[in-house]
Amino acid sequence: MSSESDDDPIFKALAHRRRRDILDLLKEEPRTTGALCEAFPEMDRCTVMQHLKVLEEADLVIARKEGRERWNHLNSLPIKQIHDRWISAYAGHALSILDRLKSDLDNPTH
Structure with missing residues (x-):
């Protein structure tokens, strides 16, 4: 996933609470659909x-079919890519603001 439009399906998938709950279960281990x-x-x-x-x-x-069962496995790579592309960039910005605030508080000009 390299462009913003490629990220849209990931954000759509993560937007629903139940889908996040499913991912939380799959994080523990692969599970069958049943x-x-x-x-x-x-x-x-x-x-x-x-x-x-x-x-x-x-x-x-x-998803991988094994006999009559469908096994679902978490692929966390798209979440990591979202983190690297979006979240870490915003976190870096927030940290720089906090750093400036700390500097301003440590060195008041009046």
């Missing part, structure tokens, strides 16, 4: 599958 459905009894299987589809389109989940 296991994910059991983890979210308030959602029907179709809804879980729709969320997984959005996550796959964003390359956040890699």
Whole structure:
């Protein structure tokens, strides 16, 4: 993912709380679609599958079929790329502002 428009599917996927919950579970270990459905009894299987589809389109989940089961694996690389491209840049800016503030407080001019 190299351009801003390529980042859009990632932001879309991360925007929904349930999709973030699914990623949190997959961070622990790969899970079958059935296991994910059991983890979210308030959602029907179709809804879980729709969320997984959005996550796959964003390359956040890699699905592999093994026999009759579909195993879902977390791919954290797109999240790292978002961090490197967006979050670290803004964090660096915030740190420079805090550094200036500290300097101003340590060296008052009046």
